[in-house]
Amino acid sequence: MAHLLEVKNLRTYFHTEAGLVKAVDGVSFHLDEREIIGVVGESGCGKSVSQLSMLQLIPTPPGEIVSGEVLFEEANLLDYRQNSPQLRAIRGGKIGFIFQEPMTSLNPVLTVTRQITEVLELHLKMEKHAAQSRALELLKLVGIPDAARRMNDYPHQFSGGMRQRVMIAMALSCNPKVLIADEPTTAVDVTIQAQLLEVMKEMVERFRSSLVIVTHNLGLVARYVQRIYVMYAGRVVESGTVKEIFGDRRHPYTIGLLKSVPRLDQTKSERLVPIEGLPPNQMNMPPNCAFLPRCPYRIARCEREAWPILRPAGGKHFVACHVDVDVKERARETARS
Numbered sequence: 523m524a525h526l527l528e529v530k531n532l533r534t535y536f537h538t539e540a541g542l543v544k545a546v547d548g549v550s551f552h553l554d555e556r557e558i559i560g561v562v563g564e565s566g567c568g569k570s571v572s573q574l575s576m577l578q579l580i581p582t583p584p585g586e587i588v589s590g591e592v593l594f595e596e597a598n599l600l601d602y603r604q605n606s607p608q609l610r611a612i613r614g615g616k617i618g619f620i621f622q623e624p625m626t627s628l629n630p631v632l633t634v635t636r637q638i639t640e641v642l643e644l645h646l647k648m649e650k651h652a653a654q655s656r657a658l659e660l661l662k663l664v665g666i667p668d669a670a671r672r673m674n675d676y677p678h679q680f681s682g683g684m685r686q687r688v689m690i691a692m693a694l695s696c697n698p699k700v701l702i703a704d705e706p707t708t709a710v711d712v713t714i715q716a717q718l719l720e721v722m723k724e725m726v727e728r729f730r731s732s733l734v735i736v737t738h739n740l741g742l743v744a745r746y747v748q749r750i751y752v753m754y755a756g757r758v759v760e761s762g763t764v765k766e767i768f769g770d771r772r773h774p775y776t777i778g779l780l781k782s783v784p785r786l787d788q789t790k791s792e793r794l795v796p797i798e799g800l801p802p803n804q805m806n807m808p809p810n811c812a813f814l815p816r817c818p819y820r821i822a823r824c825e826r827e828a829w830p831i832l833r834p835a836g837g838k839h840f841v842a843c844h845v846d847v848d849v850k851e852r853a854r855e856t857a858r859s
C-alpha cells in the first residue's frame with residue numbers, strides 16, 4: 523500500500539558565499555496513516571531543512587532543492603511552484619507545521635484566538651462565530667487552563683510551554699493529515715517537553731493524523747514514536763522501529779547518540795558520554811563515511827570505501843555502516859537500556 527507521505531532521494535543544497543552546503547544529501551523516508559515517527563540527529567544534520575523542503579519552505583536562493591520527490595496524495599509536491607495555490611493550501615491545511623520558536627510563528631499583536639480563527643477562516647472558510655467556538659475547543663483540548671477566560675490574551679501573556687500549546691492548537695485547527703513538529707520543545711525544560719509531546723500524541727490520535735517529531739534528543743522520543751530515522755551530516759544513517767533502534771542499534775553514531783542524551787526511562791543517574799569531535803563541514807564532505815573521524819569502531823574498509831548506503835538489517839531496520847559493530851558491545855548496550 524502507498525504511504526501517506528513519501529520522500530525519495532531528497533537533496534537540498536545552499537549556495538553560500540563560502541561555498542556549497544549540502545544540507546540534505548539523498549534523504550528518503552516515509553510516514554504512514556496514523557503513524558508517529560521521529561527524525562533525530564545533532565544540530566545542523568539537516569533535520570529542519572529536510573522537513574521544510576517538503577513544502578518548499580526553504581529560502582531560494584540561497585537554497586535549492588536539487589533532486590527528489592515528495593509524494594503526498596498522488597502528487598509530487600516538488601512539482602508545484604513555491605507559491606502555487608496548491609502548495610499554499612497544503613501548508614497549514616493538510617500538512618501542519620509547528621516551528622522551533624513559537625514567538626517567531628505566533629503574531630504578537632493578535633490574540634491567541636484570533637491566530638487560530640485566521641487559519642480556520644482561510645483554510646476551511648469557516649465563519650467567525652463557528653471559528654471562535656472551534657478555537658476555544660482547541661485551546662481546551664491542548665490543555666490551556668481556564669481557556670475561556672484566556673482566549674483573548676496575547677502570546678506574550680503565556681509561558682513558553684503554554685505558547686507551545688497554542689502553536690499545537692493552531693497547527694491542528696484544520697485537522698491536518700500530517701503534523702510536523704520541528705523541535706517544538708527545545709525552549710522549555712524536560713518535564714514540560716514531555717508534557718508537550720504527550721499533548722501532541724493525544725491530539726494526533728484524536729484527530730487521526732500522523733506526526734513527525736523532529737528532535738536532537740533521541741532519548742526523549744522513544745515513548746512517543748513508532749519508528750525513528752537517525753540523520754548524520756545530511757543523510758539517514760539508521761532507521762527502524764523503536765524496538766530495533768533501542769534494542770538493536772547498529773550504527774556507531776546511534777550508539778553514541780544514545781549515550782549522550784538524557785533519557786526519560788532512566789531511573790538511576792547514568793553518566794552521559796558526549797560523542798567526541800564535531801560533525802563534518804558540510805561544505806567539504808569527505809568521500810568516505812562522514813562519521814569516520816569520530817567513530818570508535820572504524821575499520822580499514824571505512825577509509826577506503828565511499829560512504830556506505832543504507833542496507834536492510836531485518837524487519838524495518840536499515841543501517842548505513844561497513845562495520846557490523848561488535849556483537850558483545852551491542853549486547854552490553856542492550857542490557858543497559
Ligand SMILES: Nc1ncnc2c1ncn2[C@@H]1O[C@H](COP(=O)(O)OP(=O)(O)O)[C@@H](O)[C@H]1O
Pocket residue numbers: 536538543545563564565566567568569570571572581584585804
Ligand atoms: N538559509 C541557509 N543558508 C545557508 N545554510 C543553511 C541555511 N539553512 C540551513 N543551512 C545549513 O544547512 C544545514 C542543515 O541545517 P538544519 O536542517 O537547520 O539542521 P538541524 O535542523 O538538523 O539542526 C546546516 O549546515 C545549516 O547551517
Ligand SMILES: [Mg+2]
Pocket residue numbers: 569570571704705
Ligand atoms: Mg532544526
